[in-house]
Amino acid sequence: MKNVAIIMGGYSSEYKISLKSGEVVYNHLDSSKYNLYKIHVLTEGWYYVDAQENQFPVDKNDFSVIIDGNKIRFDVVFNAIHGTPGEDGLIQAYFKLLNIPQTSCNYYQAALTFNKRDMLSVLKPYGIKTAISYYLNNGDFVDEDQIIQRVGLPCFVKPNKSGSSFGISMVKESAELLPAIEKAYAEDDEIIIESYLKGTEVSVGVIKYQGETVVLPITEIVSENDFFDYEAKYEGKSSEITPARISEEEKAKVEDVAKRIYTILKMDGFSRSEFILVSGEPFLLEMNTVPGLTAESILPQQAREAGISLNELFDNAIELALNRNPF
Numbered sequence: 001m002k003n004v005a006i007i008m009g010g011y012s013s014e015y016k017i018s019l020k021s022g023e024v025v026y027n028h029l030d031s032s033k034y035n036l037y038k039i040h041v042l043t044e045g046w047y048y049v050d051a052q053e054n055q056f057p058v059d060k061n062d063f064s065v066i067i068d069g070n071k072i073r074f075d076v077v078f079n080a081i082h083g084t085p086g087e088d089g090l091i092q093a094y095f096k097l098l099n100i101p102q103t104s105c106n107y108y109q110a111a112l113t114f115n116k117r118d119m120l121s122v123l124k125p126y127g128i129k130t131a132i133s134y135y136l137n138n139g140d141f142v143d144e145d146q147i148i149q150r151v152g153l154p155c156f157v158k159p160n161k162s163g164s165s166f167g168i169s170m171v172k173e174s175a176e177l178l179p180a181i182e183k184a185y186a187e188d189d190e191i192i193i194e195s196y197l198k199g200t201e202v203s204v205g206v207i208k209y210q211g212e213t214v215v216l217p218i219t220e221i222v223s224e225n226d227f228f229d230y231e232a233k234y235e236g237k238s239s240e241i242t243p244a245r246i247s248e249e250e251k252a253k254v255e256d257v258a259k260r261i262y263t264i265l266k267m268d269g270f271s272r273s274e275f276i277l278v279s280g281e282p283f284l285l286e287m288n289t290v291p292g293l294t295a296e297s298i299l300p301q302q303a304r305e306a307g308i309s310l311n312e313l314f315d316n317a318i319e320l321a322l323n324r325n326p327f
Helices: 015-028 090-098 107-114 116-126 144-151 174-185 230-234 248-264 298-305 310-323
Strands: 002-009 034-042 045-049 055-059 064-067 070-072 076-079 133-137 155-159 169-171 190-195 200-209 212-215 219-223 238-241 270-278 281-288
Touching: 002 015, 002 310, 015 034, 015 310, 076 090, 076 310, 090 107, 107 116, 107 281, 116 133, 116 190, 116 248, 116 281, 133 144, 144 155, 144 174, 144 190, 155 174, 169 174, 174 190, 200 248, 200 298, 200 310, 212 248, 219 298, 248 270, 248 281, 270 298, 298 310
Parallel strands: 002 034, 002 076
Antiparallel strands: 034 045, 045 055, 055 064, 064 070, 133 190, 155 169, 155 190, 200 212, 200 219, 200 270, 219 238, 270 281
């Protein structure tokens, strides 16, 4: 049987969510088909964690573990790390150097999509619609009047490289702008300030499934809060409606642009993109390449709606990684 390492955790504010995602993957992969190993990748170290919560250090030189005197190597890695280093290209590049297949996209695609500013810049020539934006790096002079003149009010202030809505603020009046910028800088040294798009928020998963690029059923997001923040995502302060209550024409447009983005960026593995439908036109907010896989997460909801069980979803990811051309 193949040895499968399920990596989870990470170095960002998302590590607790990632640990939950990893547990879901571990519980739904077929243990009669694979030897499953939970690997915690944390700032304090990398460990294999057994059923009794015993920790065995990972040798980062070759990504192996010594258990009861036996050296365990892995045939494939299931990547369930949200944020750095699992979603920004670092872990993908590491495994590529070691020639170990992993389930997420390649290192360049991960780095590009994790950097919202860079991804939007790459997609702009292809006619992908996005919000009006203003960029700041930590240390830049903050011209509040210029920012508001460009993006208007209300607007959103976001860390450029972060997930799960950490560090995001909705700014309704000018006095809230500087505190929102400081909050975003707590997560990242680059931020993006975007105009407010009034419309229907939808999330769409695009995956490789059985060798084909598949657009999953679209989810409509109705937040009780001002936007789809951490509380809305993980603490029940939102309604996630799958399939979305949108017209057939809107559905076709969202599916088309989501699949185009996946193809343009030469993606692999899972992806989940967020859009705002404004007057029937989809505007891209961001793409996640290691989306949440917990019971509350959107991609598993969409897979279920498509008739794909978690076992089938995760098993397919392993098979694709093992069969993917390494070059």
